[in-house]
Amino acid sequence: QTVTRRFVLVTSGKDPKMSAPAKLQDMPPRGGYQSIPFARxxxxxxxxxxxxxxxxxxxxxxxxxxxxxxxxxxxxNEVEMRGARNVIYALLLAERDREYLKQLRRNRDEEAALMKDVKGWEVGTWYGEPVFKTLPKDKLVDPTFEEFYVHSASKDRANRKNVKMWA
Known part of the structure; x- marks a missing residue:
């Protein structure tokens, strides 16, 4: 035999020179297996x-x-919260209106400070002529958005302008 053939036989476990181990058959234990319980x-x-x-x-x-x-x-609890909301609503509206009027006052004061050196300028008029001639003097005319925020910081104006987009 050649060396390679012997190597193949040895590695495959079929070498004729080596004795094969005796194979044992698997048998049941003495006395047999226990019975399988299949009752309900x-x-x-x-x-x-x-x-x-x-x-x-x-x-x-x-x-x-x-x-x-x-x-x-x-x-x-819901009735109590509803009542509290109704009570505080009037207070919040009054505070909002108060802040609105304060801003209008700040705008008028700023206009007076800016235009103090202009001859014939009166605050709230156009060179002494009322802007709204047909309205009574005590009538409040709401300013436009830009007019209201004209003397505010540009950041505040931009934030307020974007509120409508988020609401």
Whole structure:
């Protein structure tokens, strides 16, 4: 035999010069295997039917009573919050109007400071001529957006202008 053929036989376990180990047949243990349990084994019952129905009725009764009490409390809180919102709404509107009038006053003061050196200039008029001739003097004319924020910082004006986009 050649060396390569011997190498192939040795590595494949078929070398004729080596003795093969005796193969043992797998046999059952002495006395045989245990029998396979295949009989039906019913599940253990922890509660009887009437106990389950009673538990359901008890839990439902307790749950509904707690739900009712919680709903009453929530309703009471909602009424209180609605009342507080209605009360504070008038205050917030008054504060908004107050701040609006303060800004109009700041604008008039700034106009007076800017135009103090211009001859014949009166605040709120165009060289002494009223801008709105047909309106009474005590009538407040709301300024335009740009006119309202004319003396404010440009950042504040830009923030206020973008509020409409986010609302």
């Amino acid at each position: 084994v019913p599940a253990k019952k922890y509660f009887k039917g009437w106990q389950l129905i009673a538990a359901y009725a008890g839990f439902t009764t307790v749950g509904l009573s707690l739900y009712y009490l919680n709903c009453r409390e929530n309703h009471r």
